[in-house]
Amino acid sequence: MSDTNQTTKGQNCNRRQLLAGSAFALAAAVTESALGEEKQQVRPPSCYGQAAEITDPEVRVVHSVCLGCNARCGNRQIVKNGRLEKISGNPYHPYNSLGTPVAYDTPVSQTLTLPSPVCGKAHDAVSYVYNERRLLRPLKRVGKRGEGRFEEIKWEQLIKEIGHGGQLFSHLGEEREVPGLAACLSDEPIDPNDPYLGSKRNGFTLITGRLQSGRQEFIDRFVKSSVGSINRIGHTDICGLGFRMGNYAMTEGKQVELKADPWSAEYILVFGANIYEALQPGINTYGAAVAERYAKNEIKFTIVDPRAQNASVHAHDWLPVIPGQDGALAMAMIRWIIENDRYNRDFLHLPNLAVAREKGYSGYANATHLVIIEENHPHNGQFLRAVDLKTVPTEEEKDIFMVLGKSSQPVTFTAVASAPIEGEVEITSESGQKIRVATAFSLMKKLRSVIQWQNIRAGAEFLKSRSVKQPKTLPATAPKRRSVNTMVPATIVTVPMPRSPSLC
Amino acid sequence: MKERRTFLKHTGMVLLDAVTVRAVSPKMSVGSERLSQPAMIIDVNRCTGCNSCIIACKEQNLTPSGYFNTRVEKKEIGTYPKAWPAYIPDLCHQCRNAPCITACQYDATFILDSGIVVTDWSRCTGDGACVAACPYGARFQDANNGNKADKCNFCIDRLEQNLVPACVENCPSRARIFGDLANPRGEFAAYLKRFQATQTKDHRQERTFHINASKS
Numbered sequence: 278m279s280d281t282n283q284t285t286k287g288q289n290c291n292r293r294q295l296l297a298g299s300a301f302a303l304a305a306a307v308t309e310s311a312l313g314e315e316k317q318q319v320r321p322p323s324c325y326g327q328a329a330e331i332t333d334p335e336v337r338v339v340h341s342v343c344l345g346c347n348a349r350c351g352n353r354q355i356v357k358n359g360r361l362e363k364i365s366g367n368p369y370h371p372y373n374s375l376g377t378p379v380a381y382d383t384p385v386s387q388t389l390t391l392p393s394p395v396c397g398k399a400h401d402a403v404s405y406v407y408n409e410r411r412l413l414r415p416l417k418r419v420g421k422r423g424e425g426r427f428e429e430i431k432w433e434q435l436i437k438e439i440g441h442g443g444q445l446f447s448h449l450g451e452e453r454e455v456p457g458l459a460a461c462l463s464d465e466p467i468d469p470n471d472p473y474l475g476s477k478r479n480g481f482t483l484i485t486g487r488l489q490s491g492r493q494e495f496i497d498r499f500v501k502s503s504v505g506s507i508n509r510i511g512h513t514d515i516c517g518l519g520f521r522m523g524n525y526a527m528t529e530g531k532q533v534e535l536k537a538d539p540w541s542a543e544y545i546l547v548f549g550a551n552i553y554e555a556l557q558p559g560i561n562t563y564g565a566a567v568a569e570r571y572a573k574n575e576i577k578f579t580i581v582d583p584r585a586q587n588a589s590v591h592a593h594d595w596l597p598v599i600p601g602q603d604g605a606l607a608m609a610m611i612r613w614i615i616e617n618d619r620y621n622r623d624f625l626h627l628p629n630l631a632v633a634r635e636k637g638y639s640g641y642a643n644a645t646h647l648v649i650i651e652e653n654h655p656h657n658g659q660f661l662r663a664v665d666l667k668t669v670p671t672e673e674e675k676d677i678f679m680v681l682g683k684s685s686q687p688v689t690f691t692a693v694a695s696a697p698i699e700g701e702v703e704i705t706s707e708s709g710q711k712i713r714v715a716t717a718f719s720l721m722k723k724l725r726s727v728i729q730w731q732n733i734r735a736g737a738e739f740l741k742s743r744s745v746k747q748p749k750t751l752p753a754t755a756p757k758r759r760s761v762n763t764m765v766p767a768t769i770v771t772v773p774m775p776r777s778p779s780l781c
Numbered sequence: 782m783k784e785r786r787t788f789l790k791h792t793g794m795v796l797l798d799a800v801t802v803r804a805v806s807p808k809m810s811v812g813s814e815r816l817s818q819p820a821m822i823i824d825v826n827r828c829t830g831c832n833s834c835i836i837a838c839k840e841q842n843l844t845p846s847g848y849f850n851t852r853v854e855k856k857e858i859g860t861y862p863k864a865w866p867a868y869i870p871d872l873c874h875q876c877r878n879a880p881c882i883t884a885c886q887y888d889a890t891f892i893l894d895s896g897i898v899v900t901d902w903s904r905c906t907g908d909g910a911c912v913a914a915c916p917y918g919a920r921f922q923d924a925n926n927g928n929k930a931d932k933c934n935f936c937i938d939r940l941e942q943n944l945v946p947a948c949v950e951n952c953p954s955r956a957r958i959f960g961d962l963a964n965p966r967g968e969f970a971a972y973l974k975r976f977q978a979t980q981t982k983d984h985r986q987e988r989t990f991h992i993n994a995s996k997s
Contacts, residue, residue, distance in 0.1 A: 363840050365951065375953075394953040397832030400840065553829040564829045565954035572826035574995075587830045589865040591996065597862045 333357065338389065340367050345398030347487055347516075348372060348559030352399050361403050366393030372559040375566055376540070396560045418446070461504060475507065482508035520550070539566040544593075545578040548603055552578075553587035564588070581606060608724070615722050625698050625718060628680045628690045644718035645680045645696035647687060651713045661704075661714050663689055668707045681716065818896050818962035819935055821949065822972045823870050824992040827956035828853065830868035834948035834957065841936060841947035848921040850933040851948050867994060870956060872948070873898065873919040873933040875988035881932075884914035890930065896962070896988050897934055905929040935988075962988070 339354040343364070351370020355363040366373035368391045369381055379388055405411065415435040420426030438445050442457025461481040467474040483500045485492070488511045500509040521533040528535070536556075537545040545567070550556045553564040570576040571591045580592040581603060589595045598606050614620050625644040627633045633641035647661040656665060663674035666687065680696035682688035687704050690696070699722070701715035715723075830853060838844070838851045851872035858867050875898050882890050882898065889904035890911055900911075907928035912920040915932075922928040936946035944950070949959045960969025976990045 365837075366953075373953075392950040394833060394951045396829075396953055397834075397836045400833060400836035400951070553831070560829055560831050561953035564831070568827045568829050568954040568956070572824050572992075572995075585865055587866065587868075590828075590830060590868055590994075591826065592865065595862070595865055 336362075338385065340369065340385075342367075342370075343395060343399040343402065344489070345396070345402055346555035346559075348555050348557045349489075350395055350399060350559045350561050351393075352395055352402070353393070361406055364395065364400055364402050366395040366399070366561065368393035372557075372562045374562075375569075376558070376562050394561055394565075419449070421449075458504070461506070476505070478505035479508055481506040482510060484510045484512075486512055488513075536563075539563045539570070539576075543576060545576070546581065547578055547588065547592070548581045548607070551586050551588070553590070567591075611721065612724075622698075626695045628678075628693060628696045631691070632694045643678070644698045644716065644721075646678045646690060646717050647680060647714040648717055648720055649712060650701070650715050650720070651711075654712060660717075661687065661712070665712065666704075666706045679714075687714070817964065818988075819940060820875075820896075820960060820962045820973075820988040820990065821872070821935070821946070822958045822960070822969065822976060822990045822992060824956050824958065824972065825867070825869055825994050826992065826996075827954045828868045828870055829954055829956075830855065830866070831953060833951045833953060834870060837947040837951035838933075841939070842931075842933075844921075844931065845923055845925045848923070848931075850919075850931070865996070869991070870948075871917060871919070871991075872989060873915075874917055875935070877986035880914040880916060881911035881920060881930075884910040886910065897937060898932075899934050899937065900930050900932065902926070902929045 335358050337356045339356055341352055341354060343350050343352040350372040351367025353365050353367045354361055355365075368374060368379045368388050369383075370393075371378050373393045373395060379391065414429050415432060416427035417430045417435075418426065419428045438455075438457070440458050442455045442460065444452060445455045446453065458481060461477050463477040465477050466472055467477055467480060481500070481504050483496060483506075485496055488496070493511075496509055500506050524533045524535045536550075537547075539545075539552075539562075545552075552567055553560055556563055567576060567578065567588075568591060571578075577593040578588070578591070579594045579596060580586060580589050581596045581598050582589075583597055583600050585595050585597070596606065623636070624633070624638060625642050627636060627638070627641050628645045630641050633639075643660070649656050649659055649661050649665065651657055654665075656662075661679045663677035663679060664670040666679070667674060678690040679687040680690045680693060681700050681702070682693060682696070685700065685702045685704075688696075698716055698718040701713070701719055703711050703713050705711055832853055834851055835849060835853060838849065842850050844850055851870065854869040854871055856867040856869065858865055875892075875896055877892065877896065879890075879892065879898050882892065885905075886908075887904045887906055889902075889906070890898060890900045892898050907922055907930070909922050909928070909930070911930050912922060920930050920932040923931045933946075936944070936948075939946060945959045946957075949957045958969050958972050960966065960973070962973070965973045972992065973990075976992060979993075
């Protein structure tokens with residue numbers, strides 16, 4: 278009986294059929310949903326909210342995207358007589374159904390009965406929209422600063438006062454002259470002695486929140502095109518930029534959205550990512566998938582975050598790292614791995630993807646790749662590429678990395694099936710230029726600058742406090758600073774997460 | 782909003798009356814087979830603390846501000862730095878030996894054949910005795926409706942429409958598993974078995990079960 282009540286991904290469902298089932302079938306369909314064949318995700322037949330509302334001619338069903346957090350799950354809004362009444366999930370959206378949305382061409386009339394969960398933030402959006410404290414009109418201060426007394430003013434007055442400035446609070450006895458935006462509309466330099474600051478137009482800065490689609494274009498039109506300032510600042514640098522730049526560096530610019538696979542990973546080290554709160558692809562997918570697998574004992578994860586975030590509830594461990602010291606912790610872990618010889622030596626020796634694939638790995642590491650450590654070289658601190666050795670290089674040679682071949686001569690990274698991970702030598706280019714190079718792994722192993730070492734010590738102390746075995750050799754005092762200013766970690770190139778299209 | 786609430790409570794009352802009649806009259810009790818013996822199993826190992834259930838329930842049941850038919854209790858376990866939060870979704874346990882039923886002098890709260898404990902607002906005087914008696918804090922008095930007692934009834938009007946309770950439908954990680962005790966099937970059956978294996982004594986014969994945290 279339950280068969281008729283189940284709908285699968287992309288399969289058409291008939292509402293009448295769904296509603297005709299008995300409570301038995303209903304319960305069965307729900308409870309069997311997670312036990313069915315793994316690839317055949319079965320949906321419980323159900324109707325969104327009050328069934329009566331869906332047949333109500335005054336009700337419109339609007340499909341949109343939630344902005345309760347930046348994961349941006351899909352939502353489905355019930356709008357009655359122009360008022361937003363309820364929000365649920367959007368079954369077409371890949372973020373709402375544990376990664377198994379209904380086929381996009383399924384008619385809406387057939388999906389109205391499908392449940393598609395969203396988290397509490399999404400449901401609560403109605404309260405934001407109709408919150409009595411939501412600012413809908415400009416307010417101007419009428420009391421002393423901090424008193425919290427404001428009055429409503431017209432938009433025309435707001436635009437005039439912001440545009441032209443003046444003694445805007447003279448009615449409160451304040452004689453202060455408030456500069457207007459017009460003061461920035463000048464091509465005079467901000468400081469003639471510092472031309473890098475640009476014209477006075479740059480004195481106008483707009484700090485915005487997330488630059489979601491459409492918002493950026495609109496804001497740029499005002500800030501950049503209209504005022505002529507370069508200073509439109511988003512918030513990404515304190516949000517996901519570190520994560521993305523890390524991925525960018527790790528994949529040589531190929532991919533910025535790498536995340537651990539919540540459906541397959543057996544262990545995830547979660548560094549500053551709110552997987553039960555907001556991380557894309559959202560709590561309804563990423564968080565829910567991790568939680569479901571955690572309940573089945575299929576996954577373990579550790580939270581590295583100053584805050585015991587929601588996901589600490591199921592985490593194998595919580596590392597309350599000091600804010601800003603995540604990197605130190607990571608370096609300490611790498612150091613421990615190196616000094617205790619716990620790295621996969623065979624893997625690190627593989628210099629390119631083809632040989633790594635042959636050995637059954639999905640990615641390869643750049644541990645063997647040579648890095649230029651010649652202070653006066655224009656590419657000091659960067660990977661040695663074929664182009665650096667040639668007098669007349671070809672365009673392709675810009676992207677060819679070098680590793681150490683036999684007799685310590687550089688060879689292209691695709692020419693050998695294995696290369697040393699340790700080594701520091703002086704090589705000679707075609708033009709006779711001497712270049713000092715070292716493998717990325719060697720540099721990682723030798724990191725000794727004062728700052729790096731202090732950080733590593735901090736991380737090691739931290740690990741010690743967590744009863745993790747400490748690195749064997751920890752000098753009592755920091756060694757003298759070396760001139761190596763490069764920090765090229767031996768990294769593993771991984772493949773992007775297969776099932777979640779990320780939009781950011 | 783108020784009009785809508787009144788309307789819903791009205792509808793709720795009609796439905797409730799229908800169910801009551803069914804429970805009392807043997808002739809009509811055939812209908813109650815449809816509901817059978819609903820129960821909910823909550824696996825706290827699946828709960829991410831997203832609060833979707835709470836708000837979905839409020840949207841469904843229009844409970845007054847600050848009062849909840851279901852909630853997610855948040856606890857802090859351990860001491861820093863070996864500490865973590867715990868999220869425990871909870872709601873009325875639909876006890877068979879329900880303290881709230883005994884506490885009510887007016888027979889306003891009683892149990893249906895389906896095992897669901899309901900309150901008849903036409904009898905409820907709003908004296909709050911049942912609220913104080915509930916060991917789970919699952920009851921409250923609705924100030925918008927003459928202080929009458931309210932609590933979760935597994936979304937009985939949704940069950941009538943063959944819909945699962947709102948909190949079950951809206952849980953992204955499927956932490957609430959709803960099924961029929963009289964005919965446990967699929968995942969519900971597996972969970973029920975697991976729960977019964979760990980159960981020592983169920984003196985209230987409840988209908989809401991918790992699979993406790995595996996982390997300790």
